Amino acid sequence: MDVNYDINHVVELDCAYHVDAMIKHVKERVVVMLFADSSDFDANIILEIINNISEEVCRFAAIGYFDISNNSDFNLMYEFNSPHNLMFFFEGRHILIDSEEGDRNKIDFVIDNEQDMIDVIERVFVGASKGLGSIVNPIKKQDRAAF
Numbered sequence: 001m002d003v004n005y006d007i008n009h010v011v012e013l014d015c016a017y018h019v020d021a022m023i024k025h026v027k028e029r030v031v032v033m034l035f036a037d038s039s040d041f042d043a044n045i046i047l048e049i050i051n052n053i054s055e056e057v058c059r060f061a062a063i064g065y066f067d068i069s070n071n072s073d074f075n076l077m078y079e080f081n082s083p084h085n086l087m088f089f090f091e092g093r094h095i096l097i098d099s100e101e102g103d104r105n106k107i108d109f110v111i112d113n114e115q116d117m118i119d120v121i122e123r124v125f126v127g128a129s130k131g132l133g134s135i136v137n138p139i140k141k142q143d144r145a146a147f
Contacts (some may be wrong), residue, residue, distance in 0.1 A: 002088075008044065008054055008055045008058035009054045009055070009063075010034075010050055010051050010054050010063045010065050011045070011062070011063065011064045012064075012065050012066075012067075013064050013065065013066045014066075014067075014070075014071070015071065015073075016071070016073040016074065016087065018032065018108075019064065019066050019074070021026045022062065022064050023089045023092060024092045026062045026089075027091065027102065028050070028091075028129075029055070029059075029060050029061055029062050029090075029125070030060060030061045030062075030088055030089070030090050030095070030121065030124050030125040030128055031061075031062050031063075031064065031088065031089040032057075032061050032062070032063045032064070032086065032087075032088055032121055032124075033063075033064045033065075033066065033086070033087045033088070033089065034046060034047060034050060034063070034064070034065045034066070034084070034085070034086055034136065035055070035066050035068050035074055035078065035080060035084075035085040035086075035087065035106075036065065036066075036067065036068060036072075036083060036084040037067070037068055037069040037070070037083035038067045038069055038071055040083035040084060042083070042084055043083050043084035045110055045112050046084050046086065046110060046111065046112075047065060049111065049112060049113075049114055049117050050063050050065075053114050053115055053117055053118050053121075056118060057118060057121050057122070060121070060122065060125040061121050061125060062075075068080060068083075068085075078105060078106065079105070080106075080108075081108070082108035082109075084108065084110070085106045085107070085108050086106060086107040086111075086115070087105065087106045087107075088121075088124045088128070088135075090124075090125070090128035090129070090134070091128075093128075093133065095124055095127070095128045095132075095133060095134070095135060096133060096134040096135070097120075097124065097135050097137045097138060098134060098135065098136050099137040099139070100137075104134065107137065111118070111139055116138075116139050119138050120137060120138060120139055123135055123136075123137070123138055
């Protein structure tokens with residue numbers, strides 16, 4: 001399967017090879033990767049949000065989705081303890097995101113607001129393009145719990 005990463009919608013990836021290829025081959029944009037269980041309600045909310053914003057962020061982000069319920073290749077490597085995990089990569093490097101939760105590898109809480117998701121992706125892109133390997137998340141888990 002030949003995958004085009006220069007598109008303005010979420011790319012559904014079906015194997016670890018395609019995930020790795022997307023992370024390695026997308027240049028000058030942040031790769032936003034949703035590793036999620038397709039049967040999880042919250043995961044589907046996140047998927048809907050990233051689908052809705054994909055055209056708006058396509059200048060600086062490429063978005064991929066990998067269903068961890070069908071393929072567990074990444075579950076141990078990235079220590080997925082949640083059915084929805086949002087990770088970021090830039091120029092082949094994993095970008096850490098500090099949400100003041102201890103785990104800086106991923107966002108494992110629901111961001112259910114389109115503008116908040118755009119803000120997170122934009123913050124990661126700006127920081128990563130400046131060479132930063134760790135970004136402070138403007139959206140915190142405890143902020144989300146208040147809703």
